[in-house]
Amino acid sequence: MDTHIAEATVREALLFSARLRQPPSVSMAEKEAYVNKCLKMCGLEAHADAIARSLGVEHRKRTTIGVELAARCLYN
Numbered sequence: 001m002d003t004h005i006a007e008a009t010v011r012e013a014l015l016f017s018a019r020l021r022q023p024p025s026v027s028m029a030e031k032e033a034y035v036n037k038c039l040k041m042c043g044l045e046a047h048a049d050a051i052a053r054s055l056g057v058e059h060r061k062r063t064t065i066g067v068e069l070a071a072r073c074l075y076n
Contacts, residue, residue, distance in 0.1 A: 004052040010063050011048040014038055014070040021071035035070050042066040 004013050018031040039045050042062045047055065052063060 004060070004063060004067075006051070006053040008052050009049050010044050010052060010055070010059075010066070011035065011039065013052055013063055014066050017067040018070040018072070021073065026072075034072060038066045038069045041069065 005016075008016070014035045015032065018035050019028075022031055022034075039048050042065055044059065044062055044066060047059055050059075052060065055063065
């Protein structure tokens with residue numbers, strides 16, 4: 001199930017994930033740049049400022065994938 005804050009935009013959802021899950025050593029500018037890259041990878045650029053609850057099923061699923069990508073978990 002796709003669970004997102006209903007009032008958040010797609011960009012805000014990805015940025016929230018990046019802020020919480022990327023290390024503090026990564027600057028905000030880098031996090032924002034990576035979020036923009038994730039939006040592009042997921043085909044969500046046109047929906048970046050859309051409210052999550054207004055999206056159809058396909059774009060909610062893409063948002064969920066983008067949230068996980070924005071975490072940018074790097075394993076050694």
